[in-house]
Amino acid sequence: MSTEEPAPTIFDVADLASVSVSTVSRVINGRADVSAATRSRVEAAIGRLSFAPQVTAQRLAGRRSHTVAMLFPSAYAQHSNHDLDFVLGAAEATSGRDYLFNVASDPLDEPRMRALFRSRLVEGAILMQITAQDWRVELAAREQLPCVLIGRTDTEHPLSWVDFDFEGAAAAMVDHLVMTGHRSIGFVGRSHAMLDAGLGPATRLRRGHEQAVLRHGLELHHVASDLDPLAAGQAALHLVDSVDDLSAVVATHGPSALGMLRALRSRGLRVPEDVSVLTVATSRVAELSMPSLSGTDFPSAQLGFQAASVLVRQLDDRARGVAPRTEHILMPARLSVRETSAPLARS
Amino acid sequence: MSTEEPAPTIFDVADLASVSVSTVSRVINGRADVSAATRSRVEAAIGRLSFAPQVTAQRLAGRRSHTVAMLFPSAYAQHSNHDLDFVLGAAEATSGRDYLFNVASDPLDEPRMRALFRSRLVEGAILMQITAQDWRVELAAREQLPCVLIGRTDTEHPLSWVDFDFEGAAAAMVDHLVMTGHRSIGFVGRSHAMLDAGLGPATRLRRGHEQAVLRHGLELHHVASDLDPLAAGQAALHLVDSVDDLSAVVATHGPSALGMLRALRSRGLRVPEDVSVLTVATSRVAELSMPSLSGTDFPSAQLGFQAASVLVRQLDDRARGVAPRTEHILMPARLSVRETSAPLARS
DNA sequence: TTGTAGGCGTTATCAG
DNA sequence: CTGATAACGCCTACAA
Numbered sequence: 001m002s003t004e005e006p007a008p009t010i011f012d013v014a015d016l017a018s019v020s021v022s023t024v025s026r027v028i029n030g031r032a033d034v035s036a037a038t039r040s041r042v043e044a045a046i047g048r049l050s051f052a053p054q055v056t057a058q059r060l061a062g063r064r065s066h067t068v069a070m071l072f073p074s075a076y077a078q079h080s081n082h083d084l085d086f087v088l089g090a091a092e093a094t095s096g097r098d099y100l101f102n103v104a105s106d107p108l109d110e111p112r113m114r115a116l117f118r119s120r121l122v123e124g125a126i127l128m129q130i131t132a133q134d135w136r137v138e139l140a141a142r143e144q145l146p147c148v149l150i151g152r153t154d155t156e157h158p159l160s161w162v163d164f165d166f167e168g169a170a171a172a173m174v175d176h177l178v179m180t181g182h183r184s185i186g187f188v189g190r191s192h193a194m195l196d197a198g199l200g201p202a203t204r205l206r207r208g209h210e211q212a213v214l215r216h217g218l219e220l221h222h223v224a225s226d227l228d229p230l231a232a233g234q235a236a237l238h239l240v241d242s243v244d245d246l247s248a249v250v251a252t253h254g255p256s257a258l259g260m261l262r263a264l265r266s267r268g269l270r271v272p273e274d275v276s277v278l279t280v281a282t283s284r285v286a287e288l289s290m291p292s293l294s295g296t297d298f299p300s301a302q303l304g305f306q307a308a309s310v311l312v313r314q315l316d317d318r319a320r321g322v323a324p325r326t327e328h329i330l331m332p333a334r335l336s337v338r339e340t341s342a343p344l345a346r347s
Numbered sequence: 348m349s350t351e352e353p354a355p356t357i358f359d360v361a362d363l364a365s366v367s368v369s370t371v372s373r374v375i376n377g378r379a380d381v382s383a384a385t386r387s388r389v390e391a392a393i394g395r396l397s398f399a400p401q402v403t404a405q406r407l408a409g410r411r412s413h414t415v416a417m418l419f420p421s422a423y424a425q426h427s428n429h430d431l432d433f434v435l436g437a438a439e440a441t442s443g444r445d446y447l448f449n450v451a452s453d454p455l456d457e458p459r460m461r462a463l464f465r466s467r468l469v470e471g472a473i474l475m476q477i478t479a480q481d482w483r484v485e486l487a488a489r490e491q492l493p494c495v496l497i498g499r500t501d502t503e504h505p506l507s508w509v510d511f512d513f514e515g516a517a518a519a520m521v522d523h524l525v526m527t528g529h530r531s532i533g534f535v536g537r538s539h540a541m542l543d544a545g546l547g548p549a550t551r552l553r554r555g556h557e558q559a560v561l562r563h564g565l566e567l568h569h570v571a572s573d574l575d576p577l578a579a580g581q582a583a584l585h586l587v588d589s590v591d592d593l594s595a596v597v598a599t600h601g602p603s604a605l606g607m608l609r610a611l612r613s614r615g616l617r618v619p620e621d622v623s624v625l626t627v628a629t630s631r632v633a634e635l636s637m638p639s640l641s642g643t644d645f646p647s648a649q650l651g652f653q654a655a656s657v658l659v660r661q662l663d664d665r666a667r668g669v670a671p672r673t674e675h676i677l678m679p680a681r682l683s684v685r686e687t688s689a690p691l692a693r694s
Numbered sequence: 695t696t697g698t699a700g701g702c703g704t705t706a707t708c709a710g
Numbered sequence: 711c712t713g714a715t716a717a718c719g720c721c722t723a724c725a726a
């Protein structure tokens with residue numbers, strides 16, 4: 001209907017500047033072997049036509065798609081409240097680095113994942129929700145698909161990963177509690193389902209907690225719960241009921257901890273006067289809470305940022321012919337004492 | 348170094364199946380004019396080679412990039428806590444529809460935005476944080492760039508948008524309060540900066556509140572604050588101090604409301620016994636709060652979902668030659684009574 | 695129903 | 711330093 005003038009091509013620019021397309025191409029790609037005079041002439045032409053090289057063609061000719069994806073487990077969106085920040089962190093890392101960042105929440109299976117790379121839809125991917133045994137990781141390792149994991153497997157592989165030091169986080173919380181006089185500490189770990197699935201956070205938080213408690217010569221009081229706030233609240237109450245003199249509860253997830261606050265309060269227990277609550281949580285959630293949550297901060301945006309950075313670096317390396325080295329980044333746990341914890345006043 | 352066998356092309360498939368490439372192409376694209384026999388032969392070949400058509404080449408030949416982008420204002424990530432859901436909602440809508448969804452948080456200016464489309468990096472885009480006068484919208488309208496807005500401008504244009512009924516939301520909260528006996532209601536609106544910038548939510552919430560209050564013949568008590576919880580808390584206290592018999596405060600943003608709860612409580616005021624608090628908030632934030640927040644739910648994921656759906660529909664239409672019609676979707680406000688509001692007990 | 699040939703817009707190679 | 715020209719891998723008239 002409308003005039004729909006076709007977008008100018010590199011030929012139009014070449015014509016206007018009275019040079020060949022190869023010269024234009026050189027200018028576009030900032031090559032050095034162009035005389036200053038022609039370069040500025042070409043640039044002028046580009047400007048006048050407001051020409052922009054068609055990315056699709058560049059990619060085809062360059063045999064690179066310049067696209068990375070975050071493969072987002074579709075079912076994941078619901079129960080986890082912090083993980084959206086992964087996305088923004090990753091987007092920020094790719095932004096400006098000349099990579100297209102796309103998030104795919106489609107369900108994934110082996111053929112689909114393979115096709116993703118074979119079709120060159122993506123050059124590299126960020127994998128999340130890694131389990132101890134993970135077919136995606138095995139596939140990526142076997143077929144040399146450039147992937148970076150947020151999380152780890154139990155298996156050996158050459159893939160890079162970034163992860164949060166969950167053991168350290170759990171230990172830090174116990175240490176802090178012990179240092180402030182607590183001796184009877186409960187732990188609401190992640191559900192059996194998650195443990196069985198081999199989800200790293202689940203197992204490593206549990207292990208970290210366990211080891212810390214034993215190291216301090218304390219008794220282990222631990223119960224599993226899924227991430228639902230209500231369930232977590234029930235779990236906390238269960239601990240309160242079954243453990244003598246319980247003075248602190250450790251949680252592994254912000255919303256769960258909030259559920260506990262609610263449950264404890266409904267039982268007439270004050271936090272932190274009667275019970276301290278520590279948890280892993282994004283600072284965002286921790287600070288929104290009232291009282292604000294003590295514990296270790298989960299740096300989700302940074303994890304996404306780092307993962308994307310590693311991935312991009314890797315792809316750049318590979319493109320330049322240098323062998324990409326695998327990187328392992330373990331983000332350290334930092335304790336933040338806010339309002340839900342207090343030293344135990346020995347009576 | 349390694350063997351790096353080149354990925355099979357459509358030619359390899361054609362050879363293996365003893366047909367021509369066009370036939371393979373037809374099969375790939377599900378055309379009807381292929382005999383069942385050849386089709387299955389081709390499919391077998393595709394399977395054996397585990398061939399996947401190279402998207403980049405398809406796009407070049409098809410003159411479509413099949414990519415949509417969410418142009419995410421970079422500075423935006425911080426202050427707003429709910430808007431990440433936009434992304435997932437949009438991703439879900441594009442997923443499975445054969446569009447690549449990419450989120451770009453790079454700073455945007457006119458040449459860059461123009462280049463985005465001219466280079467065919469993206470076929471369509473979702474724009475957020477729309478202001479009353481928005482250069483992006485004008486540019487898109489002028490140059491016929493397929494964009495869908497989350498939000499609205501004051502200006503006329505043919506672009507589609509999806510938005511939340513902020514006026515309705517504000518009115519619903521006032522109505523509810525009035526119906527439950529409240530007569531002296533305070534309103535903590537968005538900051539002057541946001542109002543001056545012409546941000547839709549800021550102005551429309553204010554207007555909706557104002558009209559509702561006047562409609563009920565009440566006095567208007569309103570104060571502006573930016574979205575920082577502390578500032579919002581101060582604003583709420585200011586209202587408490589300056590308005591006689593204030594029994595309810597209306598906020599426009601989850602975290603702000605949480606800041607108010609905190610401030611009110613520090614002043615010894617109980618919520619909702621002494622003061623009711625209503626706010627616009629994502630249900631996620633509202634329910635995490637303790638007490639949970641009454642008010643209207645902000646459906647951010649749905650907004651993203653709808654925006655992406657409209658955009659994709661539009662692009663599909665355009666590709667099929669039918670004139671894309673512009674759509675306007677106004678998501679209605681729904682009131683959720685939770686724990687921060689209570690009927691006013693007349694003493 | 696199938697095959698042939700030209701084109702999509704760039705980049706890269708290799709002469710000049 | 712610059713210019714032809716062949717890829718890149720697929721799609722789509724048009725012909726057979």
